[in-house]
Amino acid sequence: MSRSPGRKQENHKISRELFVLTYGALVAQLCKEYEKDEDVNACLDRMGYSIGIRLIDDFLARSAVKKCRSYSETADMIAQVAFKMYLGVTPSVSCNSVTGNEFSLILDKNPLVDFVEELPAERASLCYCNLLCGVIRGALEMVHLAAEVSFLQDRLKGDAVTEIGITFLRKSEDRRHRRN
Numbered sequence: 001m002s003r004s005p006g007r008k009q010e011n012h013k014i015s016r017e018l019f020v021l022t023y024g025a026l027v028a029q030l031c032k033e034y035e036k037d038e039d040v041n042a043c044l045d046r047m048g049y050s051i052g053i054r055l056i057d058d059f060l061a062r063s064a065v066k067k068c069r070s071y072s073e074t075a076d077m078i079a080q081v082a083f084k085m086y087l088g089v090t091p092s093v094s095c096n097s098v099t100g101n102e103f104s105l106i107l108d109k110n111p112l113v114d115f116v117e118e119l120p121a122e123r124a125s126l127c128y129c130n131l132l133c134g135v136i137r138g139a140l141e142m143v144h145l146a147a148e149v150s151f152l153q154d155r156l157k158g159d160a161v162t163e164i165g166i167t168f169l170r171k172s173e174d175r176r177h178r179r180n
Contacts, residue, residue: 037125048134075103
């Protein structure tokens, strides 16, 4: 039996839609369990962080990328390779600081909100896609880059685009021992 060439793409679309619907159900359940949006946001960040520290191995194995030499290269790698590989979108990257350690990933289309029209009025401070911030932070930590990651703009809150801010805090200390 031969498979039609479009079959793989169809399965990928079904898998993506299933993931997006499952994610929506997860956020809805967390909203039922927690009264405060801040608690839901923190839970999503923790879950994303756990995913990120495990996902980096898969990313490095599947992408065969080389070591990034700058924060700028790292931000580009996240946008052009990681987002494309796992979410099927490629955000644009902009540097937000003179020191070169603050970047924004700007998503014209966020696949996690495909089936979400707007947040309920009582959930105005909910950061629906906060899982992504945790994933990025966890993955970066596993390659020894400490970072703060947060949503700066969100289409679900009426902004024109979805923007994720990444601030690299410092490089981890080199652990090589020098001979005296």
